[in-house]
Amino acid sequence: MNTKYIDLIDQTYFFPQEEFTLDGENLRFHNIDLRGLVARYGSPLKFTYLPKISENIANAKAWFANAIEKHEYKGDYKYCYCTKSSHFQHVLHEALKNDIHIETSSAFDIDIVESLKVSGKIKDDTYIICNGFKRDQYIENIGRLINRGHRNCIPIIDNYEEIDLLSDAIKGDFQVGIRIASEEEPKFEFYTSRLGIGYKNIVPFYENQIKDNDKVELKMLHFFINTGIRDNAYYWNELIKCLKVYVRLKKLCPTLNSLNIGGGFPIKNSLAFEYDYQYMVDEIINQINIACQEADVPVPNIFTEFGSFTVGESGGAIYEILYQKQQNDREKWNMIDSSFITTLPDTWAINKRFIMLPINRWNDEYERVLLGGLTCDSDDYYNSEQNMNAIYLPKYKRDKPLYIGFFNIGAYQETIGGYGGLQHCLIPQPKHILIDKDPDGNIVTTLFSPQQKVEDFLRVLGYDKKETGLESSGQEKPLIL
Structure with missing residues (x-):
């Protein structure tokens, strides 16, 4: 019986695809070792694969050049x-x-x-x-x-x-x-x-x-x-x-x-x-x-x-499934270690769907689940993939960490979400990794920004002021009218 997650994908789609391949039971994106990325930088994280930007620009130029000649x-x-x-x-x-x-x-x-x-x-x-x-x-x-x-x-x-x-x-x-x-x-x-x-x-x-x-x-x-x-x-x-x-x-x-x-x-x-x-x-x-x-x-x-065509397919986000909540006989909620409202605002604001795939455990049995974010907002969830009326992921096991990736998210999410500022329920903004290739074609990663810290939020909220010196935060003294 075909009960493994890889079996589900094989019978539903043509797989592997140009950007998605498997290395054993782990997913690769443009040959990037995503499991290794998590091992090095932790979760949650966002990444930008810069070469994809140039690739899409070159493709569009070629399409127009072909049509102009034709x-x-x-x-x-x-x-x-x-x-x-x-x-x-x-x-x-x-x-x-x-x-x-x-x-x-x-x-x-x-x-x-x-x-x-x-x-x-x-x-x-x-x-x-x-x-x-x-x-x-x-x-x-x-x-x-x-x-x-x-x-x-x-x-x-x-x-x-x-x-x-x-x-x-x-x-x-x-x-x-x-x-x-x-x-x-x-x-x-x-x-x-x-x-x-x-x-x-x-x-x-x-x-x-x-x-x-x-x-x-x-x-x-x-x-x-x-x-x-x-x-x-x-x-x-x-x-x-x-x-x-x-x-x-x-x-x-x-x-x-x-x-x-x-x-x-x-x-x-x-x-x-x-x-x-x-x-x-x-x-x-x-x-x-x-x-x-x-x-x-x-x-x-x-x-x-x-815009989206240029940069959208360069972006991705990786989350860990922290816990599973069985809310009734049919609904299982897999809780991620971040928030959809804050990190993927298009998913709840305009019901946009992105490619969602597990990063590891592709040879495990799968189950139907809902995905929930960490905020106390009922809209902080992701419950369906394009062309499917439910989400299927490898079965949750407390002793076997499961990581999931959202792909082609590179356009608008940071600016709509308010990059570097306050996030809903003060959920920290994930670390952001830049991925490029060196002259020899090797994958090179650098940390663009760390995960937000409590000091970042307190500064924005005004809690870094001294009791006796409003000037220290860049604000003027109160004006008595």
Whole structure:
């Protein structure tokens, strides 16, 4: 009878897979000895496998290069990384090894860009695409970057006031893009994205605010939909509507030469994941080619903004099963040594599913379980995997430690969870390990940050102040009114 965990995986999925293999009864991820990682650093821990970032960038560039050659497309392709997915220095340094460009979404992003310019990671010809609703500080920072000579900074206009605000902040002329406010999928609670300008209003906006403005040059039309690049009627319908706006605008605006199709390539969230990236890129390039040929206008340069696709598959987390609670005749709760709410906030905030696999004991018998976190919050649990209506893991045994891994978690979890700050129920943030390869291809690990200590929490909460000296914590003395 097939009762081992490896039997369950073998009969459910094609296994092993490119990134997942077995070494005896222990799981390897990109040939990383995960059991050895736990033995060295302990649990819980998070890790970032840096080479995966460069690998995904190279893959996307190859898909677009193939499609451009296949369809004899006359425009160029530019790969942008969305910094909001992960702002960490090690992520940006790895991504920027690959001759890419940057998309920003808030004021402090520009400070990061300027720091990367000082260190030589970003060059003057790197495109900085500035998205988002722009408050005063964001406008000021964009103006500073352009005024210091970075002419390839392109603010994407999100509302009707931003042209005037940017004109006040920028000395001389500058380039802009316009974001389309796409219509959302029918399941959404609203019809139109809050970001950008509506389809019908873009041409009037250009004619009223840009056409006769000697200081502003329109270079880019920006298109993005919330559900990402999917092979369904909704995506293709929105893309065609975007292309109709582009060709109409191009006939009125000779300087318009770029189409930003945003991001949204999905990442692997199950061992059964299937997505034909090359087909999707081929079809996108083909649709743009056809629309421009029919309208007799030159094809645009293509920009993409990939965030989760760039960094998501580089990340993982490892937890130990501390204890099993049998709550009734059917439900067994395996308690992890951390919290899902604090370390994987997407699992409870938007019901996102990640690949979850045991790190060891693959030759043991399995059982159906629920996974619970350490906080006293009823929402701190993880109870289902993609394509399965329950979680199955090797049977809990007090004398045989069991470790589990969540994979492809590298995008958004740290920033949403509030990296370095307070965590729900003051559960410490796990240690974070960086994994790279040396010139000989050997795996190299370094500790990026240790697990949070009580002193870190007390400092944030204000408990490090001396009874008689508020100044010591950086605060001013109380003001008596």
